[in-house]
Amino acid sequence: MDLRIFVEPQQGNTYAQQLGVARATEEGGFDAFFRSDHFLRIGGGDPGPGPTDSWVTLAGLAVQTSRIRLGTMLTSATFRYPGPLAISVAQVDEMSGGRVELGLGAGWFEAEHKAYAIPFPPLGERFDRLGEQLEIITGLWAAPAGETFGYEGRYYSVTDSPGLPKPAQRPRPPIIIGGFGPVRTPRLAARYADEYNAAFQPVAEAARLFDQTRKACEEIGRDPGSLKRSVALTTCCGRDEAEVTRRVEAVGRQVPELREGGLAGTPAELIEKIDAYARIGADRVYLQILDMDDLDHIALLAAEVLPHV
Structure with a gap:
């Protein structure tokens, strides 16, 4: 089971804070550092210091880390044209020595589009655009x-492109698709993705979503085993109940709620729950870390959870 660290910098974090977490991720032996791709704080509160661009951030981390994989969970297809996005990802892949992964989704957060002059089409059009971007x-x-x-295509056309630059990874960087749609999401994952992610879903629901992607793969003659499956879960680990409570409350959550819907508890509790996801076919878990100043949290996960999964 791969464990990856996943952060939400739009909630109020600088590049320096992200670099600190990425370095702790690498030093701890985790597989990857992933970040969200949002331009506005979610859930209200102080918006400072403001957002950081995901691919600018990953370019910096590409040259300031050496081993961990780097990616987005998920870049919104509404944010960038497909050609420039392909160039950016390929360039960061070269800068990192072939460590980049592209998580790409249809987009969902209307407020950030309005705040930064980004068009926000209806849901059906967003999925159409996502499919064309992937193609x-x-x-x-x-x-x-x-x-x-x-x-x-209906929304995008390409004429006589040299298709450059090429990414360092061949045939291409891995592509991750996530979401909960019953038809289009699993079909897009089966056709284009190397990994499907079921974010913040309980075990039973993740199992159902994984099964949808298996069926979608079978429908097009793809080996379902060739598509990795993953989950993302908000994570707060502590050596004892007091430490668990402190970390949960620091990110504005409640212990019973996060124990039920995320990963909250002692290392032994986290290991047991991660194993439950492994039993339904999850290949990796993205540990969503919301307090990016608490590097001791990452060190605890590295020492007491990572070696046992």
Whole structure:
């Protein structure tokens, strides 16, 4: 089971704080550092210091880390045109020596679009655009050297693109798709993704969503085992109940609620719950860390949870 650290910098964190967590992630032996891609604080409260751009951040981390994988959970397809996004991801992949993964979704947070002049189409159109973006990004990366790539879609068209730069990873960086839609999400995951993520879902619901992606793979003749499956869970670990309570309350949650719907408790409790996800087919867990100044938390997870999963 891979364990990855996942943060939400739009809640009020600087690049320096993200770098501190990324370095603690690497030193602790975790598989990857992932960050959300949002431009506005979620849930109200002090918006300072403001958002940081995900791919600018990952470019910096690419040259300030050496081993961990780096990615987004998830970049919104509404934020960028597919061609420039393919260029950015390929460039950061080269900067990192081939350690980048692209999580891409349809987008959902309307307020951040309004706050930063980003169009927010209806849900059906957002999914249509996501599908076209996936087709273009993978097509640009896959185009043979010396040949051009073209695409004609409803929302995006590509004419005689050289498909450059190529990412360091070949045939391409892994692509992650997440979400809970019963039809389009599993079909997109089966067609384009290397990993499907069921974020913040209890074990039974994650199992149901995983089963949908297996069926979608079978429908197109893809080996369901070739698609990794993962979950993301808000995480607060403590050596004893007092430490658990302190960490849970520091991020504005309640212990019973987070024990039920996330990963809250002692290392032994976390190990037991992670094992439950492993039994339904999860290949990795993204540990959502909301207090980015508490690096001792990451050290505890590294020492007492990571070696046992």
